Amino acid sequence: MHRIWMIINHELHHYVSRPLYLLTMLVAPIFVCFFFLSLMDEGAPDDMPIAMVDQDCSKTSRNLARTLNTFKGTHIALQAKDFTEARRAVQRREVYGIFVIPENFECDIMASRQPKLTFYTNGAYFIPSSLQMSDMTTMCVLAAGAASRSVLLAKGATDEQAQALLQPIVVDRHTLSNHSTNYPVYLCTTIMPAIYNILIMLLTVYLLGMEVKNGHSRTLLEMSNGNILLALVAKLLPSTVIFTLVLMGMNSVMYHYLGFPCENGILRMHITSLLLVLASQSLSIFFYGLLPIMRIALSLASFWGVMSITMSGFTFPTSAFPNVMKIWPNLFPMRHHFLIYNDQALNGYDLYYSMPHIAALLAFTLLPILVMGRIQRVYEEMSYEL
Amino acid sequence: MENIIEKIKSGLKVTYKVMKKEISLSVKDAGVMLFFIIAPIFYPLIYTFLYNNEETTDVKLVVVDECNTPDSRRFRRMVDATKEVEVVGLAANMTEAREAMREKSAYGVMRIPRDFSKKIVKGEQTCVNLYSDMTSLMYYKAMVLGITYVSLDMNADIQIKQLAEGGTGRQQELSAKPVKYEHIQLFNTQNGYGSYLIPGVLVLILQQLMVLGVGMAAGTNRDNNQGKRLVAEDDLFNGTFRNVFGKAIAYQIVWTIASVFLFIFIPWLFELPSLGKNTTILFFAVPYVMACSFFSMTMSFIVRERESAFLLFVFTSIILLFSSGISWPWTSMNMGWRMFAHLFPSTFGVQSFVSINTMGCELGDISEPITKLWIQVFIYMICTCILYKIDINKGKKLLGNN
Structure with a gap:
């Protein structure tokens, strides 16, 4: 017990000796939270600019433009005189979409000549194009609906009959959670822990490697009486505590302060955070044991950490990966964190359904056993390679 | 006169010497080589491979068909037939369907009422x-799209049947649809996820690997030099400009070659959108690489030892991707974050390259981001020179003291 305290004490002194640790353990995650939460504080991006090409300039077309402008996601930033001008504005990234009202639009409606509205979105920018497409489609449906309704009503149809004739089958959408399709709920809950997870993995490898580089590893083994397991547990324990506390802080900000959905209570997310830290640190120990040259182990940890964001499948679902890549996501602790979050926080399912992923995170903690002997040898030899 | 020519000659000679040393370093130092040669090949390949399917198809859906008539059966068959959705089974009631969702055998339920x-x-x-x-969100979008298409199809059928009862078909069609509308996607017309994300990632990878590589080399120098300084003792008397420009030219050569691979070869290999002319891409790549190399040299001053470059730079990649405005729209970012984004070459690099490559822009359309890249080149060049000057002076003092 006394030995453990000695190592922990030594480790804490090491942390405060360099600004690097303060910067990566505490300042970086706070900045990451601040960045993503303030970037997306509107929930969904609003007032994204479009160009309006109104070739009709009638009362109806102006009305249409005014209505479109009141949509949350859309803002008419440019009244273009023709399509070419509008397209050039798209290419200069001044607007994301174009809405074209043809000449004689009003007259053609009156005369039943079926005029056509056309709208363009820029697929190079995914979020604006998706949101503006939905805004402008709604606008067209509204415009068509209003016009035909007045005709049908004039012919003596009741309101319900007109509605049924215009749209016999409606699709009624129910989102089972995150009802307002709020972007921060969907992005921040995974991207913020995932970025910190990169730092967790890198710092763990770094702490292990610095023992050798500083020529301190033999002393560490002496302090633990030659017991490598005790040495590593005591050495990494302070970092495990710090990482877990930081992630719990993130959880509190998101689920408690900002009120993101957390159906089964915040405690389960806190425990998931602890499991993530243990799994990621174990994986990092495994990497270092496998490739005890610090920069190679760090490269591998960087790769694993950065790929976690793709592999967790929170933006692009893993089911759309090529077949040979479909089992790979399971080798990333972040993937399991994401799936547990889905079940426990977002959907509020019973713990039973998350068991496989909890078991997977725990399985990661067994990895270091495979490389203990190797790390002991490296620590005894104490040879630092560039 | 001859004196000046001699001076220029010797200046160029020293610059050349520094350049050669830097290039040979990127081959000899296995750590630096990883960033300069291996990673630029490996990362784009794996990312593009992962996103190559571009979209989510056949999202799993269970159906609760309370109606069970030819109409409802036709509706669910048509949903199954869409590219977006696959009907994996029928559930007797909503409880059973929700259980299927909990077990992840389906991501949605379609209920057709009695x-x-x-x-x-x-x-x-x-x-x-x-x-x-x-x-x-991609599952949700696919399911909404698939079912909406089917409902529109069936609506059209029903309308024709019902309306045939009075007047001619054309008259009735007009009263049901007085206005037509059409959506046209400009650029990335398939709305593919890889085609949207990969061009930005390619540009970002270049900057990040360069910052890591240059940072690591700087850290190694600090480990080896007296007083934890950056510039090696052999190079102290080369002069600030010769040191800085010798390195910059070396990076320019290595990374311009890499940028041909990243910006021309990879999009071609994976059939990503590549509307840009190769000359336009070059006009963008030259200032981008230059801005990145001076940016990397400036940033390398915060790297105090070989391995800490990883800790300082790797996690910033995702923040920089968001700052570039490729995923979260630039117009919805507040002024503070837009200013923050101006610090990094990647911001304008991503914006220019997406414009050239995905949107087929000519130089005239992207003059704004390109100009900003050149301003960054200039500013970071001055920063680098000042920081090198300070470091070299410190080194000379240390040498003098010994």
């Missing part, structure tokens, strides 16, 4: 309910 057919026949409006899991 009076579905009855209402259609009576000419009343009916509805189809979609209950969607919100774990992925």
